[in-house]
Each structure stands twice: as structure tokens, then as C-alpha cells.
Amino acid sequence: xxxxxxxxxxxxxxxxxxxxxxxxxxxxxxxxxxxxxxxxxxxxxxxxxxxxxxxxxxxxxxxxxxxxxxxxxxxxxxxxxxxxxxxxxxxxxxxxxxxxxxxxxxxxxxxxxxxxxxxxxxxxxxxxxxxxxxxxxxxxxxxxxxxxxxxxxxxxxxxxxxxxxxxxxxxxxxxxxxxxxxxxxxxxxxxxxxxxxxxxxxxxxxxxxxxxxxxxxxxxxxxxxxxxxxxx
Amino acid sequence: xxxxxxxxxxxxxxxxxxxxxxxxxxxxxxxxxxxxxxxxxxxxxxxxxxxxxxxxxxxxxxxxxxxxxxxxxxxxxxxxxxxxxxxxxxxxxxxxxxxxxxxxxxxxxxxxxxxxxxxxxxxxxxxxxxxxxxxxxxxxxxxxxxxxxxxxxxxxxxxxxxxxxxxxxxxxxxxxxxxxxxxxxxxxxxxxxxxxxxxxxxxxxxxxxxxxxxxxxxx
Numbered sequence: 001x002x003x004x005x006x007x008x009x010x011x012x013x014x015x016x017x018x019x020x021x022x023x024x025x026x027x028x029x030x031x032x033x034x035x036x037x038x039x040x041x042x043x044x045x046x047x048x049x050x051x052x053x054x055x056x057x058x059x060x061x062x063x064x065x066x067x068x069x070x071x072x073x074x075x076x077x078x079x080x081x082x083x084x085x086x087x088x089x090x091x092x093x094x095x096x097x098x099x100x101x102x103x104x105x106x107x108x109x110x111x112x113x114x115x116x117x118x119x120x121x122x123x124x125x126x127x128x129x130x131x132x133x134x135x136x137x138x139x140x141x142x143x144x145x146x147x148x149x150x151x152x153x154x155x156x157x158x159x160x161x162x163x164x165x166x167x168x169x170x171x172x173x174x175x176x177x178x179x180x181x182x183x184x185x186x187x188x189x190x191x192x193x194x195x196x197x198x199x200x201x202x203x204x205x206x207x208x209x210x211x212x213x214x215x216x217x218x219x220x221x222x223x224x225x226x227x228x229x230x231x232x
Numbered sequence: 233x234x235x236x237x238x239x240x241x242x243x244x245x246x247x248x249x250x251x252x253x254x255x256x257x258x259x260x261x262x263x264x265x266x267x268x269x270x271x272x273x274x275x276x277x278x279x280x281x282x283x284x285x286x287x288x289x290x291x292x293x294x295x296x297x298x299x300x301x302x303x304x305x306x307x308x309x310x311x312x313x314x315x316x317x318x319x320x321x322x323x324x325x326x327x328x329x330x331x332x333x334x335x336x337x338x339x340x341x342x343x344x345x346x347x348x349x350x351x352x353x354x355x356x357x358x359x360x361x362x363x364x365x366x367x368x369x370x371x372x373x374x375x376x377x378x379x380x381x382x383x384x385x386x387x388x389x390x391x392x393x394x395x396x397x398x399x400x401x402x403x404x405x406x407x408x409x410x411x412x413x414x415x416x417x418x419x420x421x422x423x424x425x426x427x428x429x430x431x432x433x434x435x436x437x438x439x440x441x442x443x444x445x446x447x448x449x450x451x
Contacts, residue, residue, distance in 0.1 A: 022395040028281040028318070029304040031297065080359030082304075090357070099356065101324025102280060102366030110319040122367040123326060126345070126398030129363065159298075171315055172282045178317040203277070206317075223297040229305035232287040 005215050006163050007196070010040035013188045013214045017046045017153055024109060024151035025053040025063065026180040029082070029226045031220035033062050036190045036218045037155040042066055052149055052183075054105060054176050056086050056157035061224055072093070076149070076181030078102035081199040082226065101129060104146050106179050113182025113211065118147045136178070154184025157218070160192040162198070165212025166205045174206065183210045233431060235407035236424050240451040241375055243268045243407050244422075247450075248373055250313050254278055256325065256365055258335030259303050259440045261375040265334055276312070278330055280361040285313025289419060302361065325361070326368035333369035335362060337376050337404075339391045342417035344401045346374060347393035366397035378406035378435050385437035387411065387418065408432050410449060416441060417424055423447040 007013045014037060017023075023041075027033030042065045049072050056075055057063035066072050067085050074096040080086050089095035100108070101123045111119050120143035124130050134145040145207040156177045159170035167189065169177060181187045234245075238261045246268035249255060256278045257263050266286075269275050277286035279301040286301060287308035295306060301307045309315075324330055337348040346366055349359040366372050379385055387404065404411045409432045410422035419441045423432050425448050433440050 028302075029300065031281070031300050074445035077358060079358035079360040087355055097356075099358050101359055101363040102318065102361040103326050103368075105363075106322050121326065123364045124397075125361065125367070127395045128350075129359075169315075171296065171298040171309070172279070172292070172300055174315055174317050175282050176318045179319045224299050225295070225306060226304040227300070227306070228295065229289045229307075230292050230295060 005165050005212060007214050008150050009207045009216055009217045010036040010190065013037060013155070013190070013216050014040045014044060016186065017041065017044060018109070019046055021046070021152040022050040022052065023151065024154045024179030024180045024194040025051065026156040026175065026182050027053065027055070028172070028175035029055050029061070030224050032157050032169070032175050032177055033057070034155040034157040034190050035221060037188055038062065038065055042071070044071060045069070047071040048073045049074065050074045052109070052151060052193060054078050054102060054106070056080040056083050058082050058226065059085050061222070063201050065076065067095070074098065076105070099129070101140060106176060108146060108149040109176070109179035109183040113179070113184070116148055118145055120145055131215045149183055150185060151183050152185055152210055154180045154187040156181045156187060156189045158189055158191045160193040160195060160200065160210070161189055161215050162195050162200050162209070163215065164197050165189060165209030165215050166200050167191070167207040167209070167212070169206050170203060178207045181207055186213045187211055187215070191215065192221065234426050239264055241405055241407055242448055244410065245373060245375055245449050247404070249275055251275070251390055253331040254284070254329065255424065256280065256330050256333040256369065258333070258362070260336045260423070262334035262336060279307070280325060280365070282316050282318060283309060283313060284324070285310045286318070287313070318325060322361070322364050324367050324376070325364050327365060328368060328370055330369045331372065332371045333365045333375045334375050335365065335384065337374045339386050339388055339393050340401060340404055341376050341388045341391045342413065343390070343399050344413040345391050345398045346396050347399050348396050350394045352394065362396050366400040372401045374401050374404045376404070376406055385435055386437055387436050387438050389438045399441040419443050420446055422428040424449050425451065
């Protein structure tokens with residue numbers, strides 16, 4: 001059965017990436033990040049990137065790997081507090097950051113993939129986030145106009161996927177992954193379990209394969225825990 | 233002057249949680265509120281990274297790297313929980329489906345505005361989901377110390393720091409008092425045990441109206 005989407009691994013999956021592109025990444029903190037694709041992007045040396053990702057990884061892992069090599073020019077994120085290298089690059093003026101409220105970021109990606117170029121949201125009205133943007137009143141309340149995002153490439157991690165790209169996520173590793181997938185002109189998905197078409201019940205699909213261009217069986221997952229907290 | 237502990241602030245805020253509420257708790261004192269919800273209440277805690285039905289921290293052998301809260305801590309999910317994408321999570325939050333959010337603040341003011349994400353000249357970590365939460369939750373309660381470490385009031389006529397949201401908070405619970413935000417500014421409803429109305433007034437850098445039924449906090 002031919003779907004044409006399955007590739008052998010991360011190296012093949014990132015084919016076509018170029019300097020100066022906008023990339024979007026799934027994940028929240030280190031949970032549900034596309035580890036294999038990030039490693040391949042680091043090895044490719046692609047640079048001058050705009051990276052749209054809720055967070056920026058930690059030192060030596062996640063997007064921290066691309067920061068280390070100076071591959072990222074600009075981050076679009078809601079929270080970046082876990083990364084010392086990020087702080088240094090930012091303070092030295094080597095990294096541009098566009099802070100975006102988390103819900104606005106998710107909606108920018110969803111809308112971008114849904115054919116909606118901009119939307120009005122109540123989030124950020126009266127704050128720095130709204131500076132220079134149109135504010136309009138609906139039913140007596142103010143809303144700010146936010147542009148949506150289409151990424152040249154989106155890098156996504158799912159728990160299970162079939163060869164058409166139908167995806168199933170696991171627990172809170174879903175997070176930004178479905179909306180990242182929607183926003184990508186080319187969406188690259190890595191999965192822990194690549195299965196045959198028909199093995200995922202249609203009712204169980206979290207993201208239909210139409211949003212996916214390339215899919216591969218990921219390997220050597222570290223799935224690092226950022227903040228291990230246990231009860232006695 | 234003896235002020236409330238973080239746990240006492242949390243305990244007082246728990247009184248604001250009604251049976252059946254969906255609640256999002258911020259990091260710090262707000263997180264402690266979950267410990268003081270009556271056992272017979274059905275309350276669902278929302279975590280904006282994509283979980284409705286946040287449970288306690290896992291036992292060592294229950295730890296799952298795919299199951300975390302918005303503070304990136306490992307957690308569990310309760311019976312009846314659900315997982316969803318960030319877009320659905322903020323549809324809940326922005327769409328007014330979350331009954332209450334409790335979060336910390338650096339400053340609040342008498343218009344009900346809040347500043348808690350950025351100090352000019354200092355490194356900015358980002359607003360995370362805070363701007364969406366204060367703009368979208370049905371009720372916003374601030375949990376914080378009344379004064380900063382230098383002893384200055386964090387309760388102001390007008391916030392000086394960049395805002396997280398304007399005219400969005402309804403109540404402030406501090407280590408000294410419970411204040412309601414009204415159209416006429418702050419209304420003192422309760423003061424901490426051992427303090428007086430005058431103590432609270434002195435510690436507050438905004439005009440304070442005193443509720444005729446002002447009373448001691450029950451903590």
C-alpha cells in the first residue's frame with residue numbers, strides 16, 4: 001500500500017530545509033518534543049532559523065541543541081525560563097525573542113493551518129502584547145487582532161501513527177503537537193510506534209493524516225523529565 | 233507583625249472554590265489551594281498544557297514522562313480526566329469555561345489590573361498562559377504577599393510594571409487581608425488574625441474602603 005509519506009529516518013525526513021526558514025515544533029517543556037528531528041536539524045547545520053515553540057528546551061537538550069550551535073535567529077515562545085544558554089544569547093543580542101501568550105500561540109498555529117489569516121482574542125488587551133496591533137470592540141469588550149502562523153516545516157512527535165499519518169498522542173505529550181502539525185507547509189512526524197494503515201480505529205485518531213507529509217519510526221527516545229516530583 | 237503563612241493564604245482561597253468548579257491553579261501559593269478543598273467536593277483541576285483532572289504527584293513507580301503539569305512536574309490524572317491539545321486547552325480558558333483561576337502577582341491595582349510577568353531591565357522568562365488565564369477565566373483571584381521583600385506595598389493605585397491583564401481580577405488574598413476589587417477600588421473584607429484594620433491600611437499603597445462587616449479571616 002502506497003501512501004508515499006513514510007521515510008526511513010530523521011535525516012531523510014528533514015530533506016529540503018533551508019537557512020532562514022520558519023520552523024514550528026510540538027512539545028511542552030521537554031514533554032512530547034520531536035527528539036529525532038531536532039537531532040537531525042542540529043547535524044544538518046541549517047541556520048538563521050525562526051523557531052516557533054512554546055518553550056526553548058534546556059541546556060543540551062531539546063531546542064537547546066540548536067541554540068548551542070547558533071542555528072536559531074529568532075524564537076516565538078510563551079515561556080523560556082529553563083535555559084541558561086538562552087539567557088546569555090538573549091542578553092548578548094544574538095537571539096531575538098517574540099513573547100507570545102500561550103493560548104495565542106496555540107491559536108496562531110491552529111488558525112494558520114485552518115486557513116484563517118488572523119483572529120481577535122481578548123488575551124493581552126492593554127498589555128505590551130497588544131502594542132501596535134489593531135484593537136476592536138465586540139459586544140462591549142476589547143479584543144486584539146493577532147496574525148496566524150504558517151511554518152515552512154513543522155516537527156511533531158506522536159505516540160503512534162499509521163502510514164497515512166493518522167496520529168494518536170499519549171497523555172499530556174499531545175500539547176502543541178496537533179496545532180504544530182496543522183501549521184506546517186511540510187509536516188514531519190516522528191512516532192514511537194509506526195503501524196499499518198487500518199490499525200488505528202477511525203474513532204481513536206487524534207489528528208487526521210491529511211495534516212502530515214512525512215512520517216517515520218523514531219528511535220532512541222530519551223523522554224527526559226524536566227521536573228521529577230513524587231509523593232511519598 | 234505576624235502575617236499568614238503561604239498555607240494559610242491557600243486555605244483561605246480554598247473557601248472560594250465551590251462544589252463542581254473547574255479550577256486552574258498557578259505556580260507557588262496557588263498550587264497549595266488544592267490541599268484544602270473539602271473531600272466531599274467534586275472539583276476538576278485544569279492544567280493548561282492539556283489535562284483536565286489533575287491528580288496528586290505520582291508515587292515513585294507511577295512516574296510517567298508523558299504526564300506532566302504546566303510547571304513541568306510529573307503528576308497523575310484522576311478518574312474522569314481528559315487530555316487535549318493546547319488549542320483546546322485555551323479554548324476552555326479563553327472561552328470562559330474555567331470557573332476560577334488563582335495566580336500570583338508582583339503588583340495589583342484598584343482597577344483590577346495585574347502585573348506578574350515582566351520587570352523592565354531584568355531577564356524576561358515569558359508570560360506562559362497567564363495572559364490568557366486572566367483574560368478568560370470566569371473568576372480571577374490573586375494570591376500573594378501583601379508587601380514585597382523591601383516592605384513596599386504590592387497593592388497600588390496603578391500598576392507600575394508591564395501588565396499581564398487589565399481590569400480582570402476580582403479578589404486579592406494576601407498574608408494580611410482579603411480585598412475585593414469593586415468599581416470604587418479596593419474594599420477590605422477581612423484581615424489576618426492578630427492584625428487590625430489600621431495595620432492593613434498602613435501596609436497598602438492604594439485607597440482602601442472598609443466593608444461595614446469587615447472581620448477577621450478564618451484560617
